Amino acid sequence: MTEKITRINPEQLHETPGYHHITVVEAGRTAYLAGQCPLDRNGGLVGSGSLEAQVDQVVANALTALVAVGAQPEHVVRSVIYVRSGERDILGAAWRRLTESALGPAFTTASTLLGVAQLGFSGQLVEVDLTVALPD
Numbered sequence: 120m121t122e123k124i125t126r127i128n129p130e131q132l133h134e135t136p137g138y139h140h141i142t143v144v145e146a147g148r149t150a151y152l153a154g155q156c157p158l159d160r161n162g163g164l165v166g167s168g169s170l171e172a173q174v175d176q177v178v179a180n181a182l183t184a185l186v187a188v189g190a191q192p193e194h195v196v197r198s199v200i201y202v203r204s205g206e207r208d209i210l211g212a213a214w215r216r217l218t219e220s221a222l223g224p225a226f227t228t229a230s231t232l233l234g235v236a237q238l239g240f241s242g243q244l245v246e247v248d249l250t251v252a253l254p255d
Contacts, residue, residue: 123147124196124252126228137218138230142196148253150188154201154246155181156239164242170202170209173244174216181222181247190251195225197250200232203243210234213245225249 126139157165157173158180166172185191202213210232218226238246 124194124228136214138226139228142229144196144252147255149196150190150251150253152181152184152249152251154239154248155184156243156246158240164240166244167242168244170213170244171216174213174220177245177247178217178220178222181225181249185249185251188251188253190253192222192224193227194251194254195249196228196252198226198228198230199248200226200230201235201238201246201248202233203235203238203245205234205236217247222247 123145125143127141127143128135128139129141132140155177157176159165159176165176182192185194200213200217202210204210214226214232217223238244
């Protein structure tokens, strides 16, 4: 299926820190993952106060969700990353931890990184929303 996914960075647009401006997917099945949160299997928040621990849990949860639909990180065609912070350094730290993780290939596609004031769970610092072009 990855041959049906094309990632493009037009020369006329700015360079990116690893993602692509455009992702084109040929017709096929698509999965929309709910925002992956830093919650364990029982719904408990993991890593209270630790961005690193929360990112690691989000990665683990996202990988589990991808496997459940027969996909891998390279099948992700769109990601939105929410970080509860307005500080550029913290946003950058979340981006680096995600891109250096086992989920890293998911973030070479069209991506958006947002600093937000609040997320859904008390103490939650990060959430990742993924769209996946499912393999045939």
